[in-house]
Amino acid sequence: MTTMQPAHRAQSTSLMSITPRPDAVMLRGQGSWLWDEAGRRYLDFIQGWAVNCLGHAPEVVRHALTTQAGLLLSPSPAFHNRPQLDVAARLCAVSGLDRVFLCNSGAEANEGAIKLARKWGRQQRGGAHEIITFTGAFHGRTLATMAASDKPGWDTLFAPAVEGFRRVEFGDLAAVEAAIGPDTAAVMLEPVQGEAGVITPPVGFLPGLRKLTQERGVLLILDEIQTGMGRTGPLFAKRHWNIAPDIMTLGKSIGAGVPLAALLARESVSCFEPGDQGGTFNGNPLMAAVGLAVLETLMDARFSEHAEQVSASLIERLEGLASRIPGASVRGLGHLLALCLPTPCASEVAARCFESGLLINAPRPDVLRFMPALSASQSEVEEMLSILEPIALERIDA
Numbered sequence: 001m002t003t004m005q006p007a008h009r010a011q012s013t014s015l016m017s018i019t020p021r022p023d024a025v026m027l028r029g030q031g032s033w034l035w036d037e038a039g040r041r042y043l044d045f046i047q048g049w050a051v052n053c054l055g056h057a058p059e060v061v062r063h064a065l066t067t068q069a070g071l072l073l074s075p076s077p078a079f080h081n082r083p084q085l086d087v088a089a090r091l092c093a094v095s096g097l098d099r100v101f102l103c104n105s106g107a108e109a110n111e112g113a114i115k116l117a118r119k120w121g122r123q124q125r126g127g128a129h130e131i132i133t134f135t136g137a138f139h140g141r142t143l144a145t146m147a148a149s150d151k152p153g154w155d156t157l158f159a160p161a162v163e164g165f166r167r168v169e170f171g172d173l174a175a176v177e178a179a180i181g182p183d184t185a186a187v188m189l190e191p192v193q194g195e196a197g198v199i200t201p202p203v204g205f206l207p208g209l210r211k212l213t214q215e216r217g218v219l220l221i222l223d224e225i226q227t228g229m230g231r232t233g234p235l236f237a238k239r240h241w242n243i244a245p246d247i248m249t250l251g252k253s254i255g256a257g258v259p260l261a262a263l264l265a266r267e268s269v270s271c272f273e274p275g276d277q278g279g280t281f282n283g284n285p286l287m288a289a290v291g292l293a294v295l296e297t298l299m300d301a302r303f304s305e306h307a308e309q310v311s312a313s314l315i316e317r318l319e320g321l322a323s324r325i326p327g328a329s330v331r332g333l334g335h336l337l338a339l340c341l342p343t344p345c346a347s348e349v350a351a352r353c354f355e356s357g358l359l360i361n362a363p364r365p366d367v368l369r370f371m372p373a374l375s376a377s378q379s380e381v382e383e384m385l386s387i388l389e390p391i392a393l394e395r396i397d398a
Ligand code: PLP
Pocket: 049, 105, 106, 107, 108, 110, 138, 139, 140, 141, 190, 194, 195, 223, 224, 225, 226, 227, 251, 252
């Protein structure tokens, strides 16, 4: 399956140290597979952290990129361009929201959502500016999105932290109700918390939150950067609970591997005026053309049928493995799944899988996360389990 050869060492002295990386240097990818410079092959169930929804190097993205690259790259955000107009219109049509701001990363989309909520609060809610966020939240790595997140140490890491965020327990509706006050502009959350270890909210929490925010006149912001674009099954996770947010952010899979993200809002909330928001590459036609092609692919009924079948079989196979490990369980939705282990050995299991040519991730000491391409096949699920199973069982027995 995987040929073990000495890894080519990465020259890493010129890069800033932002994350521990193995020595392998990734060279090329195709579908669910990645190859490094040493010729080692990896079965990729991380996919750029839930980014490559169509797998590596999908034809549809290559075609959109090469076609658009020969036409127009960056006319500047001061002009309209056709792919930007088309993808914005399509995103509005499928999301039920009215306005779109295209940007380059999830954190940038969330930063825009925070700005929009604060401006709306100033104009429409007597100066309200506070945003309620949740334990376990992850919204990005800009200063404001770090303040909105709940990572240990982040409150002092780049002090002073951005003010105006109030954190309550994820899933606790009564706590949100108690926290909403005259200064509250919005409640912001991920419908399924990915970085926290794939945490789905308690039944009734999201519909309850929508009702509560409506009654109290504050905005509901859904961060669908990880859950959106089919990752949890439907195009947006909000459809599991049939709720309509006031603001929604998308990233990761929307570009299927290229830097594209989006901030969407209802008309009545879309209060940015010229000068409030922008950036050199926002809505550039190269990324927008990819976004449009990706969206069309994800909307194809045969594609989503395939994804649904493979997800069901992945869940079944993971549950089969969990049943052989006392205290283990499976959680998540669609292609965003976690195997919860009874001991904090997830990083070690992930590292052993890497050595055996399988990429999976350990967002928590006792949680393995699976984020395969939505295009992954049944046989790739089987192959993944054939690598994972002996490693997990041996580690648990140890
Ligand atoms: N929000 C969520 C839910 C995420 O999972 C992430 C990234 O993992 C982000 C925001 C930040 O996105 P980006 O890394 O593109 O800035």
